[in-house]
Amino acid sequence: GQQVMQIPQYQHVQEGEDFTTYCNSSTTLSNIQWYKQRPGGHPVFLIQLVKSGEVKKQKRLTFQFGEAKKNSSLHITATQTTDVGTYFCAGRMDSSYKLIFGSGTRLLVRP
Amino acid sequence: NAGVMQNPRHLVRRRGQEARLRCSPMKGHSHVYWYRQLPEEGLKFMVYLQKENIIDESGMPKERFSAEFPKEGPSILRIQQVVRGDSAAYFCASSARGQAGGDTQYFGPGTRLTVL
Numbered sequence: 001g002q003q004v005m006q007i008p009q010y011q012h013v014q015e016g017e018d019f020t021t022y023c024n025s026s027t028t029l030s031n032i033q034w035y036k037q038r039p040g041g042h043p044v045f046l047i048q049l050v051k052s053g054e055v056k057k058q059k060r061l062t063f064q065f066g067e068a069k070k071n072s073s074l075h076i077t078a079t080q081t082t083d084v085g086t087y088f089c090a091g092r093m094d095s096s097y098k099l100i101f102g103s104g105t106r107l108l109v110r111p
Numbered sequence: 112n113a114g115v116m117q118n119p120r121h122l123v124r125r126r127g128q129e130a131r132l133r134c135s136p137m138k139g140h141s142h143v144y145w146y147r148q149l150p151e152e153g154l155k156f157m158v159y160l161q162k163e164n165i166i167d168e169s170g171m172p173k174e175r176f177s178a179e180f181p182k183e184g185p186s187i188l189r190i191q192q193v194v195r196g197d198s199a200a201y202f203c204a205s206s207a208r209g210q211a212g213g214d215t216q217y218f219g220p221g222t223r224l225t226v227l
Contacts, residue, residue: 006153011226015119020196033215033216041220042202042219042220043154043202043218043220044218045215045216045218047219048215060201067190088153088154090154090178095200097142097144097159097166097167097206097214098156098159098167099144099156099216100156101153101154101156103153106155108214
C-alpha cells in the first residue's frame with residue numbers, strides 16, 4: 001500500500017543547533033503538507049508543497065520537495081525551545097483527498 | 112473565527128460502553144475527515160464525509176465503528192462496545208473543497224479516549 005516513511009523518529013539537539021527531518025514516499029505525490037504537533041496538542045498546518053523541486057521558507061524553517069516528488073525535507077536553522085514538538089509530513093496522491101501521514105519526528109531542544 | 116471544534120476533549124469509558132465523539136467543522140467547510148492517533152505514532156485516516164454522505168470509510172474498522180455527518184449539526188464518530196485497544200486520540204479535520212487538488216485540512220483539538 002501507499003506509505004510515507006519519515007526519519008529520524010527522534011532528534012535531541014542543543015538550542016541553537018540545526019535540525020532536519022526527511023520524508024520518503026513509495027509513490028509519486030501530487031503534493032505534500034507539513035504539520036507540527038506540540039505535546040498534548042493537535043496537528044497544526046505549516047505549509048504545502050506542490051511543485052517538483054519546490055523550496056519554501058518560513059523564517060528559520062526551510063521546506064523542500066524533491067524533483068521526483070517522492071521525498072521532502074524540513075530543516076530548522078538555529079533551533080529554539082519553542083520548536084519542540086513532533087513534525088509530520090503528509091503526502092497526497094494524485095486526485096486524492098486522502099492524506100498519508102508519516103510517523104513523525106519528535107524534536108527535543110535542550111536549553 | 113472559530114476553528115474546528117471537537118468535544119469532549121477527554122472521554123473515559125469502561126469496556127463495553129459506547130463512545131460518541133463530535134466534530135464541528137470550520138465555518139464554510141463541508142468536508143470532514145476523522146483520524147486516529149495512537150501514542151507516539153502518526154495519524155491514521157479513518158473516514159471522509161461530506162454532508163449526509165460517507166465518501167470513504169476504508170480506514171475505519173468494519174465493526175463497532177460508524178460515522179455520520181448530518182445535514183444539521185456536527186459530525187459524529189461512534190464507537191460501540193469499546194475495548195482497551197480503542198484508547199487513542201481521535202482528531203477531526205475539515206476542508207473547504209475536499210477532492211479538489213491542494214486542499215488544506217485543518218485539525219481540531221482532538222478527543223482523548225481512554226478505555227478502562
